[in-house]
Amino acid sequence: MxxxxxxxxxxxxxxxxxxxxxxxxxxxxxxxxxxxxDSLEEARLEALVAHEDPWEYPGALQSALLCGWNAxxxxxxxxxxxQPPSERSGELEAQVAEQAMILYGQVPRWVxxxxxxxxxxxxxxxxxxxxxxPDWPAGGATETYVRALLDCLxxxxxxxxxxxxxxxxxxxxxxxxxxAERMRQVAAEADAAASYARGLWEPGAVVEExxxxxxxxxxxWYTLGQLVATPALAxxxxxxxxxxxxxxxxxxxxPAPGQEGFDAWCLTDHRxxxxxxxxxxxxxxxxxxxxxxxxxxxxxxxxxxLDGALVRGDVALDAGHHAACPxxxxxLAKRPVKVAGRTxxxxxxxxxxxxLVPGWRRPHFRRRVLIGPFLPD
Numbered sequence: 001m002x003x004x005x006x007x008x009x010x011x012x013x014x015x016x017x018x019x020x021x022x023x024x025x026x027x028x029x030x031x032x033x034x035x036x037x038d039s040l041e042e043a044r045l046e047a048l049v050a051h052e053d054p055w056e057y058p059g060a061l062q063s064a065l066l067c068g069w070n071a072x073x074x075x076x077x078x079x080x081x082x083q084p085p086s087e088r089s090g091e092l093e094a095q096v097a098e099q100a101m102i103l104y105g106q107v108p109r110w111v112x113x114x115x116x117x118x119x120x121x122x123x124x125x126x127x128x129x130x131x132x133x134p135d136w137p138a139g140g141a142t143e144t145y146v147r148a149l150l151d152c153l154x155x156x157x158x159x160x161x162x163x164x165x166x167x168x169x170x171x172x173x174x175x176x177x178x179x180a181e182r183m184r185q186v187a188a189e190a191d192a193a194a195s196y197a198r199g200l201w202e203p204g205a206v207v208e209e210x211x212x213x214x215x216x217x218x219x220x221w222y223t224l225g226q227l228v229a230t231p232a233l234a235x236x237x238x239x240x241x242x243x244x245x246x247x248x249x250x251x252x253x254x255p256a257p258g259q260e261g262f263d264a265w266c267l268t269d270h271r272x273x274x275x276x277x278x279x280x281x282x283x284x285x286x287x288x289x290x291x292x293x294x295x296x297x298x299x300x301x302x303x304x305x306l307d308g309a310l311v312r313g314d315v316a317l318d319a320g321h322h323a324a325c326p327x328x329x330x331x332l333a334k335r336p337v338k339v340a341g342r343t344x345x346x347x348x349x350x351x352x353x354x355x356l357v358p359g360w361r362r363p364h365f366r367r368r369v370l371i372g373p374f375l376p377d
Contacts, residue, residue, distance in 0.1 A: 064117035
């Protein structure tokens with residue numbers, strides 16, 4: 001790629017050198033990041049004794065803590081994607097190596113600024129903060145990539161949450177309390193997105209939405225660490241989440257019954273699939289449903305609408321699923337969205353009701369959207 005962009009240079013680099021060796025070199029260099037983290041923690045504790053309120057820490061120290069956090073977060077995530085050589089079964093996947101290199105690429109810059117701020121009481125940060133994570137790589141996600149991404153969430157959260165809990169209690173004025181409330185809000189957003197991502201993830205399931213939610217969570221943890229370092233930032237505008245390198249539209253049509261690739265369980269909540277597939281009664285019910293559907297293409301079109309809304313982030317999977325065949329999941333609208341001709345408003349729960357209904361003369365096929373709230377069965 002010769003466009004001169006960051007991605008162009010990166011892809012060229014990975015294609016013409018040993019990506020594994022480059023990643024391993026950045027991993028080894030990470031010892032500097034962890035040493036810096038220890039030094040910053042000592043400086044923070046000294047400032048806490050002198051000032052008590054983190055809001056009053058010297059500006060240079062706050063900048064050092066922020067830059068040190070960014071370096072640490074990026075290093076932890078890149079290390080998680082790269083894995084140590086002793087744990088690899090072979091060469092790194094191209095997508096995983098690319099992600100690690102994107103993250104490693106910013107680490108030295110943050111380390112340099114953190115060290116400058118530690119040495120210069122008059123240091124002024126020359127970049128806009130809170131900073132965003134680097135852009136995500138384009139394209140679909142492999143299983144290895146998703147597992148590493150989800151692993152990042154737990155590791156990064158374990159670094160931020162204790163610092164937030166201990167620091168928020170120290171703010172002694174109204175501005176500090178408002179900042180602490182904003183930080184807790186960001187933490188709740190990050191935690192909720194992580195929970196959705198883990199609930200969605202299953203090899204072959206709603207992979208793109210799981211990746212999107214995991215990236216939202218990681219971006220918010222990254223932001224939160226910067227707010228903990230420099231609390232006044234919590235009172236200003238926060239960087240928007242990017243979530244994905246692209247914003248997909250409608251997915252391709254699903255194969256219909258009789259066509260290659262048709263999945264009779266495509267309407268079913270993937271979180272319940274393992275249990276349902278083992279049930280002979282459930283297998284008979286799903287077979288009869290498709291056998292009597294007078295217009296399966298129309299049914300699949302609704303599923304396609306929902307898949308598109310999931311990928312775009314217009315809806316998310318909520319807890320639970322419909323109790324009746326085909327056991328579709330309960331969804332939560334995040335923006336106004338139209339499904340099967342019905343408009344659903346933000347924070348409304350809904351599910352699909354697709355069934356063969358007995359009638360007085362003959363059974364009829366029902367295909368509709370049900371709006372919640374729903375109670376446990």
